[in-house]
Amino acid sequence: MPESGSTPSDTPGGALGESPGTDAARTVLGEADIARALTRIAHEIVERNKGAADLLLLGIPTRGVQLARRLAERLAQIEPAFSGDHGTLDVTMYRDDLRRQPTRAVGQTVLPGSLDGTIDDKVVVLVDDVLFSGRTIRAALDALNDLGRPRVVQLAALVDRGHRELPIRADYVGKNLPTSRSERVKVRLADVDGGVDAVVISGAPINHERGDR
Amino acid sequence: MKHLLTTQGLSKDDAILLLDTSAQMAATQSRENKKLPTLRGRTVVNLFYEDSTRTRISFETAAKRLSADVINFSAKGSSVSKGESLKDTALTLHAMGADAVVVRHSASGAAHQLAHAGWLDAGVLNAGDGMHQHPTQALLDAFTIRRHLVGRVGDDGRGVDTSVGADLAGLRIAIVGDVLHSRVARSNVYLLHTLGAEVTLVAPPTLVPVGVETWPCRVSYHLDETLEQWQPDAVMMLRVQRERMSGGSGSFFPSPMEYSRKFGFDARRLAVLPDHAIVMHPGPMNRGLEISAAAADHPRSVIVEQVANGVAVRMAALYLLLSGDDSTNTQQTSTSTDERTAL
Numbered sequence: 001m002p003e004s005g006s007t008p009s010d011t012p013g014g015a016l017g018e019s020p021g022t023d024a025a026r027t028v029l030g031e032a033d034i035a036r037a038l039t040r041i042a043h044e045i046v047e048r049n050k051g052a053a054d055l056l057l058l059g060i061p062t063r064g065v066q067l068a069r070r071l072a073e074r075l076a077q078i079e080p081a082f083s084g085d086h087g088t089l090d091v092t093m094y095r096d097d098l099r100r101q102p103t104r105a106v107g108q109t110v111l112p113g114s115l116d117g118t119i120d121d122k123v124v125v126l127v128d129d130v131l132f133s134g135r136t137i138r139a140a141l142d143a144l145n146d147l148g149r150p151r152v153v154q155l156a157a158l159v160d161r162g163h164r165e166l167p168i169r170a171d172y173v174g175k176n177l178p179t180s181r182s183e184r185v186k187v188r189l190a191d192v193d194g195g196v197d198a199v200v201i202s203g204a205p206i207n208h209e210r211g212d213r
Numbered sequence: 214m215k216h217l218l219t220t221q222g223l224s225k226d227d228a229i230l231l232l233d234t235s236a237q238m239a240a241t242q243s244r245e246n247k248k249l250p251t252l253r254g255r256t257v258v259n260l261f262y263e264d265s266t267r268t269r270i271s272f273e274t275a276a277k278r279l280s281a282d283v284i285n286f287s288a289k290g291s292s293v294s295k296g297e298s299l300k301d302t303a304l305t306l307h308a309m310g311a312d313a314v315v316v317r318h319s320a321s322g323a324a325h326q327l328a329h330a331g332w333l334d335a336g337v338l339n340a341g342d343g344m345h346q347h348p349t350q351a352l353l354d355a356f357t358i359r360r361h362l363v364g365r366v367g368d369d370g371r372g373v374d375t376s377v378g379a380d381l382a383g384l385r386i387a388i389v390g391d392v393l394h395s396r397v398a399r400s401n402v403y404l405l406h407t408l409g410a411e412v413t414l415v416a417p418p419t420l421v422p423v424g425v426e427t428w429p430c431r432v433s434y435h436l437d438e439t440l441e442q443w444q445p446d447a448v449m450m451l452r453v454q455r456e457r458m459s460g461g462s463g464s465f466f467p468s469p470m471e472y473s474r475k476f477g478f479d480a481r482r483l484a485v486l487p488d489h490a491i492v493m494h495p496g497p498m499n500r501g502l503e504i505s506a507a508a509a510d511h512p513r514s515v516i517v518e519q520v521a522n523g524v525a526v527r528m529a530a531l532y533l534l535l536s537g538d539d540s541t542n543t544q545q546t547s548t549s550t551d552e553r554t555a556l
Contacts, residue, residue, distance in 0.1 A: 090237070093251040093279075093532070103214070103537030105230060106237040106529075108377070117244070146246045 025202035037174030042074035052082035094139035131157035134168035220404035234529035252281035275527035303332035321345035351400035382409030390451030479505035
């Protein structure tokens, strides 16, 4: 596993040094962009649900947890009635690729104490950093199913990079990011990775002459 | 991890990973729906050459909670009683496509033989081989000790387990009784030592094995002295294995009454311990022999909890053995979604 904190990033703040033909990592969202995107998503959540009653934010480890916490803080500012409920939903044991990958350490599922262990009739918003194939979200839906029966499940992702393998769509997206399959999108959050918040693309660049592989 | 055969040589990282995974498995067991789809389509064979209802049920429950198919095979009433060898049984299991074999055998080393003889390519989990090892028992003991003495769990059992990631450094554990015949004691001494705890074995000289001086622990012949002077944080009582005491219970100690007086754990000895200390027993108990009813049913006794933790620990062991492609090390979960879904 590459150490995400060691990725060089000399273009913070969303200033894009786009230079086709190089393998260098480039920052597509800076700290301010991420903060703005989260604030917008928080407003969209309130708007779509006509308030924040019965709202529960569940972050998918690792970075989804921090994003859920940040969204909960914003929601509490916008909507004083918001209970502040947010938690963690580990999906490891529900994945469909367990046999094809190295053994994964199982993470924690933590529901806010006020819920008494059930998510029944809640409006659950799943929060993840990057939406890609959709398989993580499928696993998350299965995991939710075992916890209870929410009234509605919605999905918020900071980045949607496309290449879906399942019919899954996000309700709230921070940024739609067209990518090539060979590229890697990394979300770095100060509270997990240190440094400053950033969304970084690395790997083979989009080369329109050769076409995407 | 391909096999789990012994706690000797289990690295500290692997041991902590097993305990942490157990903690997550335990968290799912307080839910209404206890079943996980993790091992759907995999086959686990419980191969029991020795009777053990408790261990077999525990493994069976663990495998079923992970949605694996379980086949129970007991030597009694099978072709083994007609003379079939371990090798032929293994080849049969291989032909049937077993993904993991949980083996209990009266011969020390049977699990190792099954894992390394090339008869099958399934993961092998040692559920007790002779007087050698019983690794999942040691892991569930360590897990129970960690929960009580290192971290605290929410009262409802749903709270966050604060002991996750921790070892047992600095804890003192006394293991008392028939060490000679005990695979539980052997497994525990090595695992607890690996996790940083100090271990003292307490037994009559006749029930201490030859070569114990090479084990990473101390040996004492006096229970009262150890309890008073050493003040252990946990006391683990071992069962007096009547079936292994040739010639009745009289061969290794003069009489059950004397054993009970010198090495039995009772309320009086419990009172000598520090307030946080816990009492453990791998079961089944001989009440009145190695442990008194008052001590067994005391609030500081965690014997029933050990049984519940056994299921979580065995789920963790099966998960770590059966998920993931072979050849590989454990990957931490702190990857981005991008990496997680890359495959």
